[in-house]
Amino acid sequence: MGTRSDPTESLLPETRLVEVTHVRQRFTWDCGIACVSMMLYPEQRKDLLGNLLKIAEEEGFQKSTWTIDLAYLLKRFNIPCQFRTLTKGVDPSFSSKSFYQTFMNKDHPRVLRKFEEAEQHGIDVQLESVPMDTILRHLNKHGPVIVLTNARLLYCKNCGHNAPMRMLRNIFPTDGKGFDGHYITVVGYSLRNRRIYYRNPALKDAMENQFATMYNLHVIPV
Numbered sequence: 001m002g003t004r005s006d007p008t009e010s011l012l013p014e015t016r017l018v019e020v021t022h023v024r025q026r027f028t029w030d031c032g033i034a035c036v037s038m039m040l041y042p043e044q045r046k047d048l049l050g051n052l053l054k055i056a057e058e059e060g061f062q063k064s065t066w067t068i069d070l071a072y073l074l075k076r077f078n079i080p081c082q083f084r085t086l087t088k089g090v091d092p093s094f095s096s097k098s099f100y101q102t103f104m105n106k107d108h109p110r111v112l113r114k115f116e117e118a119e120q121h122g123i124d125v126q127l128e129s130v131p132m133d134t135i136l137r138h139l140n141k142h143g144p145v146i147v148l149t150n151a152r153l154l155y156c157k158n159c160g161h162n163a164p165m166r167m168l169r170n171i172f173p174t175d176g177k178g179f180d181g182h183y184i185t186v187v188g189y190s191l192r193n194r195r196i197y198y199r200n201p202a203l204k205d206a207m208e209n210q211f212a213t214m215y216n217l218h219v220i221p222v
Helices: 007-011 031-038 042-050 052-059 067-076 092-096 098-117 132-141 163-171
Strands: 015-017 082-085 124-127 145-150 181-190 195-199 207-209 214-219
Touching: 015 132, 031 042, 031 067, 031 145, 031 181, 042 052, 052 067, 067 082, 067 098, 132 145, 132 181
Parallel strands: 082 124
Antiparallel strands: 015 181, 082 214, 145 181, 145 214, 181 195, 195 207
């Protein structure tokens, strides 16, 4: 959150924390789906997690989820959201990452089609960056934000700063450098401590403090 004061901070409560049900990912590919599950009502969550592979096939992403897939998944369960990203389609820079190479060519047409059809499906997609003060104001007024961030930069004050990466290495291989995409659910902040609180689906049940750049955002009114 930086070290200098922001004029918008004076308009915000000092702390904000939105309670959500923590959901842990079960596979290498479902961290985003776990974050979506945290946003759902209990019966919806039970439906999604109990029929995950069937729903994944119906939605077309199977075992390879991109952020636009999460927007469609939220729409499926009638959860309104605003999707903000800097890239339309599949980011070509991911092609250098071994985890993404397998899926890039196969997924690109589907991902691009979903972007092009988003408006007709009632999905709000904007190509823009989102500053931290906008995230804080949304957290205060509406609720959680699902974020695609760099797993290498996740920090956990309560469990040791390397714990998130150790857990992620148990789920899928990472080369320890560059960008390793991972979805988290941002649920609160503390202006005094200059902390962001989030739920990491790679962990069993931990509230963490994170200082990473946020790449793709699902801003979810609750």
